[in-house]
Amino acid sequence: MSETHTIGFLVFEGAKMLDIAGPSEVFAEANLSGTDYRISMLTADGGGVQTSIGVRISADESAFSESRWDTVLIAGGEPFPSKPVPAELASAAEHLAQRAGRLASICTGAFVLGAAGLLDGRRSTTHWKHAGELARRYPKSTVEPDLIFVRDREIYSSAGVTAGIDLALSLLEEDHGSNLARTVARSLVVYMQRAGGQSQFSVALDGPSPRTPALRAVIDQVKADPTAEYSLESLARIALVSPRHLTRLFHENLETTPGRYVELIRFELAKAHLDAGHSVTMAAELAGFGSSESLRRVFVHRLGMSPGRYQRRFLSTDPARAESSSTSVALTTVSAVRQEVVDEHS
The missing domain is CATH 1.10.10.60 (Homeodomain-like)
Structure with missing residues (x-):
């Protein structure tokens, strides 16, 4: 029997559903091979939230509980970076960082990490469309706009949407080795390690023209x-x-x-x-x-x-x-x- 590994998902109003479901399926698929990942949904106030596609998710507990987690994942969503991260959500991330073995963001969840001061002095990434804004808002972090995911000590961040699956496979590989991660990748019909970075998906010339x-x-x-x-x-x-x-x-x-x-x-x-x-x-x-x-x-x-x-x-x-x-x-x-x-x- 595999040792239990607890995973907390910090979610909020408007969180992108795929940021939650994609990584969760990686761990659920691994459980079919004998691992024991146990996933809980966390919100700042302990109440339910509505995701980007309108599906409501019930919280298992408040993010401010005294529970300890092996891994905490922070979903992304449309509220960020167009709006400031609410202070309560940033405080929840900071609280969880003190109770988790490792903390990871998916897509624009990196803005929550940044608002909590958890990217200061670290490398990070997010969706290619928002990498410039992340760098502007949190200048103490070195933003890597072309990487699928980044690990800097116990803090991880990943690029947009499906990159959460890449990150989850990497975390699985850390926990149980490459053979199981490869098995799960094949089962989900995804790449174990995709070729190239975010540039293959981006439109580098998008954005306002220079003023000069x-x-x-x-x-x-x-x-x-x-x-x-x-x-x-x-x-x-x-x-x-x-x-x-x-x-x-x-x-x-x-x-x-x-x-x-x-x-x-x-x-x-x-x-x-x-x-x-x-x-x-x-x-x-x-x-x-x-x-x-x-x-x-x-x-x-x-x-x-x-x-x-x-x-x-x-x-x-x-x-x-x-x-x-x-x-x-x-x-x-x-x-x-x-x-x-x-x-x-x-």
């Missing part, structure tokens, strides 16, 4: 004509500033260099063309990359996977449709066919 006219002029020009040749000097001429001043503006406003930002614009355009079903060769050409090999290098660097692999993952939820769509587009030219074969083995 010089930067807006450069970005608008590159988006309008991504296939043109852009040197630092030519970009400075577009911005009507010196190359040195343009470099400083990019560092101060976008925390990157002009050249890297041009690459990012082309990368996002290439992803959009791949999502639309274009071949790797065509996507590279339309996005302004010199060759499909150049595009491949950028994809591997940013996502840890080739363009072809990215496309097969995101073109369709139906493998047969994804394969047929990719093939039909690839057949438009002999060179596209050859490139698809090369990329298939990359």
